[in-house]
Amino acid sequence: MADTQREIERKYESDDSGLPDLTAVAGVATVIDKGVMNLDAVYYDTADERLAAAALTLRRRTGGSDAGWHLKVPVAPGVRDEIREPLSDTVPRTLAGLVRARVREAELAPLVRLRSDRDVRHLVDAEGKLLAEVSVDAVRAERLTEGGGTAQWTEIEVELADGGDPVFLDKVEKRLRKAGVRPSSSSSKLARALQETAPRSAKKKRKASSAAPQDPVTAGDHVLAYVRAQRDAILELDPAVRQDAHDSVHRMRVATRRLRSTFRSFGKVLDRGVTDPIGEELKWLAGELGVDRDREVMTERLATVLGELPRTLISGPIRTRLRTWANARRGGSRRRLIGVLDSKRYLALLDTLDAVIAEPPLLPDTAGKPEKVITKAVRKDFGKVSALVEEAMEAPPGADRDLALHEARKKAKRTRYAAEAATPALGAAARALTKSMKSLTSLLGEHQDSVMVRVTLRELSAVAHAAGESSFTYGVLYGREEQRAAGVEAALPEAWKAIVAEGSVQV
Structure with missing residues (x-):
């Protein structure tokens, strides 16, 4: 050991x-x-x-x-x-x-x-x-x-x-x-x-080879600097993930998402004919990293909301049931993840990222002014976020609104990462947009967590009922999560109005 x-x-x-x-x-x-x-x-x-x-x-x-x-x-x-x-x-x-x-x-x-x-x-x-x-x-x-x-x-x-x-x-x-x-x-x-x-x-x-790296000049330079930073993050986090260090899996997963988002956002800078297949491999890696992470998030959320309940509203062995559910896949999960990191597929992905950085598939747009090229890409991403938020606010409560809010959250993350990559070129405007998109993703993330917790509560309730246990507390928790989601939906119009009013979208 x-x-x-x-x-x-x-x-x-x-x-x-x-x-x-x-x-x-x-x-x-x-x-x-x-x-x-x-x-x-x-x-x-x-x-x-x-x-x-x-x-x-x-x-x-x-x-x-x-x-x-x-x-x-x-x-x-x-x-x-x-x-x-x-x-x-x-x-x-x-x-x-x-x-x-x-x-x-x-x-x-x-x-x-x-x-x-x-x-x-x-x-x-x-x-x-x-x-x-x-x-x-x-x-x-x-x-x-x-x-x-x-x-x-x-x-x-x-x-x-x-x-x-x-x-x-x-x-x-x-x-x-x-x-x-x-x-x-x-x-x-x-x-x-x-x-x-x-x-x-x-x-x-x-x-x-030890000469100091040049400051970014072209749009390609700025995008590649961000790509390189995320590639480096994956490499640096690899030992920590293997040792099960706190938050390491989540941070590596975020780095893969940042890379994939960057390839998609800046398709006029890096040839998507080259980067799209890499994006699919990054999606695979993020999925492997998220197998246990999503369950961890749900477990933490359920433990928190259960802890907020008065004892009089807790009936049946719900805490035992929650622990059993949380630990159901833990056995062998570390070996599975180490197997992923030792796989030829993962190592080939790292080789491919190295190759993209060493010989980037740059398109003609990279020769233009970086501010113009990068601003256009970030505005395009923000436009998609705006359309999805408007669609979600107009949809009736229910599955359609939940889906639209989830899609808006994913696009807000992508816009946030694009703004992060743009910050060295665009300065304060990109920093403001990054902050706004972080706030929006946090709000929409609260809503999505509530959606997923309710799915889990239905599953746990069904198992408890089949075992002859009380399902009362699951219903109480479900109702509270519905209220939490409704609160996010009620707060969204004002939050969105504030984001637009800040003018941070005018990068």
Whole structure:
């Protein structure tokens, strides 16, 4: 079973003069010498260094107190999650799975070996509590591939104790800077090793490819920047989804929807003959991600409305029935989702997205002024929303209105995503439209949730009745959901009038 540790650390250049007196750091009572550890780590990557490009590090390390396999995943600047597995001769399946979206069909192989003599100090407070671990590392790096070189350097590493306040690292840095120590120019030992041990030809190629990206100029540039951001979101969320991290499935699903909507909204920029098949694959992925997500949403909603009821209105084992329904498909669902993420179909979709970004199927309209092209696309989407909202408000209450409101919600989401993509080009007007469409989708989402909850309540009521249980409370909840939906329908005309009056549609 993999173990995950949050790592908050900072690295500094060292001129071999050692550490300054760290008892001068506010809060530090004692600096305890923990001796020298000899660490030996082999880092794995693909031949084209895909993990390094994503700031991911996969290593097999011996020595020290945490020997084993480690995968480090960036969380924020200076913050990484380290996922650990016991020592073995090959890359553990769990860690290989967590990087599969990056590696795909390529082979993971030893790339760099780092041997470090780590001189460790513990900074503790007056009560003996560990505040941070400070080490001076003498590093020897060796490239393990043909033509690679060697390098060596010394650095200082300061790692915050578990549960510590990151502000303490600022205090340590202030003391180090006062002593002439400066932050490292490399984000990690591996990054420095890759740079300093690379063959000369690779160094030239790396330097040429490291130029800062150009600001968007054309309509195509703006749309592709948004497409790239959503592709990156899918890749970055993949490990979190595999680990069942909170809200990760929902966020990946949103990224797939944003991509699909962008391809449809900007069909005059990117050739839909190319992007429509990709959109169908994105729809498939969103559907797979949503199998359990929709049930989670319904479960949360039902638990909330049930909790609002007075106890006198609750009859029968309704809470037990709800738990049974919620857990009915949970068994095996994680394995099913991991199977989707390991499938050739999913990995092929990622390859296709990469190809669209590398060689975009741009149409002639991309050569025009971006403001004109993008504005036209966003206005077209808003026009569809407007027509659907008007249709829904004119329809009599019932299934037809429910369907029209649901369609309006989907188009409002699409318009919101188009406005998000347009914001760098159109500025405040696009931001205002994004905000308006977010508000509208929230309102219409409340209505759609009520529709779906009522469907679920009818199903649960039928099962309870067949089992000889009271169905009274299901009826009470159904009535409340009807009132909730009616409230949304009553509020919609004024909400829509306000959106139009704001003028945010005039992008």
